[in-house]
Amino acid sequence: MVDFENAIEIRGLTKKFDGFSMEDLSFSVPKGSIMGFIGQNGAGKTTTIKSILNIIKKDSGSINLLGLDSVENETEIKQRISVVLDELPFHDDFNAMNIRYILKNIYPQWDDTAYERYLDRFNLPRKKKVGQFSKGMKMKLQIACALSHNAELLIMDEATTGLDPVVRNEILDIFLEYIQDENRSILMSSHITSDLERIADCVTFIDNGRLLLTGYKDEILESHGVIKCSNADLETIDSSDIVSIRQSEFGTEAMIFDKPSCKLKYPKLVIDNTTLEEIMLFYVNRSKEERAK
Amino acid sequence: MKGLIFKELYISRKDKIMGILVWLEFLFVSCILLTSARFGNLQKLSPDNAEVIQSKAPILIYALGAVLMISLSTLGKTIASDYNCRFGNYIHSLPVSAEKITASRFIVIFFAVAAGFLLSLLSGAIVCAAADMGFKLRFIKYLAVCAGIVFVISCAFVPMYEKYKTTNAVTARITAFLCVIYVVFAAVIFNEAFDYSAAHPDAEDSLSPILSEFGSSIKRYIDRFDFLLPIIMVLLLGLSYCLSVRILKRREN
Structure with a gap:
């Protein structure tokens, strides 16, 4: 078996549709981690996942899964990965036992005992x-x-969307349990950032088919901050330190991406901690402004 | 592949059961008709009826066989429902190749047609018994030909469903295709009628001779077709398989 550092490695992924284009997307999911894949609806999350799974053909770029090329070694890779979609992809007429019979005859490493255990647990x-x-x-x-x-990589497309908080929590706990084995990794696409904040090790933000930000969640949260200030104070901040600005009748909020250096640079200003949701909103805002220009 | 075959059979089981029930109903009515022509009211009505109806028994055998085989082999609804419940996309995340997906569908059709063929033989024997005639070897031969044609045509529907994904879309295209055939057919009939009228300007009843002439020309084509049929069927089957695999591999754009 090929040794690999990254469970998923995407380099220069490009895919063009009518009215949408994904340009030069690159990011990787380190082995043994949970990657939160964040973006608003239509940002390109599902397109990226479909490209990863070779459900759609990419225009250019390379995708390696578990150290293997996603197209050349498609069948081998698919024996070692699992996919969870936002809806159960089985006919309404089936029951859990029928589904077991189908998958048992598709996956060589199918584990009946594990399946029974999960059915009992759930x-x-x-x-x-x-x-x-x-x-x-x-x-x-x-x-x-x-x-x-026994999948080594779990890919989820909006799996927790539309679920109530109790079920969502239960499911997130299972993912944390699953990841205890350091050979396993998860790519979880969602726009519910609170879920990712809870369980993700790394996050990748995309918008309109372009990468906004990728890295370890804690580093991103530590490096970003929000300055709430007046318009006069805002003018003292170097524009190269700012991700984007949000103005309202109550004042101005500016997101900065290098909190430690900004703390030294602007000692009089208060820099608040931020959340993944806010980071997403500010980056999407910047992305919109850039597109408008 | 076993899992995929099970899936296809499980989803289509209700349609298949319904097909068998309709076939049983037809068989029952046919047997009543034939028995009545021999012993019952139809025989009393006119003694010739028995002979006439008995002569139609082979048509009943073929019709019953065709209805059953067609209804059992239809897989379109299953493929459409796969796309409806998103299994059509999900399957590409499973370790199964496009070749296996297509092969599993063809195997299910083959088993359905084979079952239909065996039941058709049974119904043929029942109809023969009801009509008081011997079960002839040519019935088996023609039913086998019918099974072959149904198998190939059902397989030819698979790539259409893979491409258009819904029953409505496929039905619309087939209807359009049949309309074209119908127009061509009507044009040929019109042409025959025109030729006949030109050749026999004084004929009173022009329809029957036209039809008989048309029938004989059709027969000439069928005689040639007899030789070509197996080749066309094998080519169509191969083409359907390749197309289906290609569509599955091409996936979405």
């Missing part, structure tokens, strides 16, 4: 048709399927 009925399942139950069943064949 309290999922075995004979009930999945069409009668709630959204939470469907997601849990999908996760049970994804985790029952």
Whole structure:
């Protein structure tokens, strides 16, 4: 088996559609980590995931999964990865046992005991048709399927969207358990940044098919900050330190991307900590301004 | 591939059961008709009816076989429902190749047609018994030909469903295609009628001779077709397989 540092390595991914283009996207998911893949609706998250899975053909660039080329070694890679979509991709007529039979005959490393264990843990009925399942139950069943064949990489596309906080928490705990084995990695696309803030080790922000930011979550949160100030104070801040500015009737907020140096540079200004959601909003705002220019 | 075959069979099971029920109904009505022509009211009505109806028994055998084989082999709804529930996309994240996906669909169609063929033989035997006639070897031969044609045509639908993804889209295209065939057919009939009228300006009833002339020209084509049919069928099957694999590999743009 090929030794690899990054579970996913994307270099210069380009894909053009009518009205949308993904330009030169590059980022990697280190082995043993959870990567949060953040962007607003239509930012290109699903396109990136589809390209990773070779569901759509990329125009250019390279994608390596588990140290192997995603196109040349497609079948081998797909035996070692799992995909969780935002909706259960099975016919409503199936029950959990039917789905087990299908996947058991597709994945060589399928583990019946693990599947049964997850069904028990999630309290999922075995004979009930999945069409009668709630959204939470469907997601849990999908996760049970994804985790029952010893996958080394879990790719999730908006898996927690539309779930209530209790189910979401339960599912996030399972992901944290799954990642205890350091050979396993997760790429989790979502626009619910609070989920990613809780479990992600790294984050990648994209907007309009372009990479805005990628790196370790803690480093990003530590380096970014929000300065709440008056317009007069804003003029004292060097524009090269600012990601973007948000102005309202109550004042001005500016996001800076190098908090430690800004603290030294502007000792009189208060720099607040920020969240992934705010970082996303400010970066998207900057991206919009740049496009408008 | 076993998992995929199971999936196809499981999703289409209700349609197949419905097809068998309709076939049983047809078989039942046919048997009643034939028995009545021999012993019942139809025989009393006119003694010739028995002979006439008995002569139609082979058509019943073929019709029953074709209806059953067509209804069992239809896989379009299954493929459309795969795309509807997003399995059509999800399958590309599973370790199965486009060749295996297509092969599994063709295998399911093959099994369905084979089952339909065996049941058709059974229904043929029942119809023959009801019509008081022997089950002839040529019935088996023609039913086997029918099974082959149904198999190939059902397989030819697979790439269409892979491409257009919904039953409505495929139906619309097939209807359009049939309309073109119909127009060509009507044009040929019109042409035959025109030629016949020109040759026989005094004929009173022009329709029957036209049709018989048209029938004989069709027969000439069929005689040639008899030789070409296996070749066309094998080519069509190969083409359907290659197209389906290609569409699955091309995926979305």
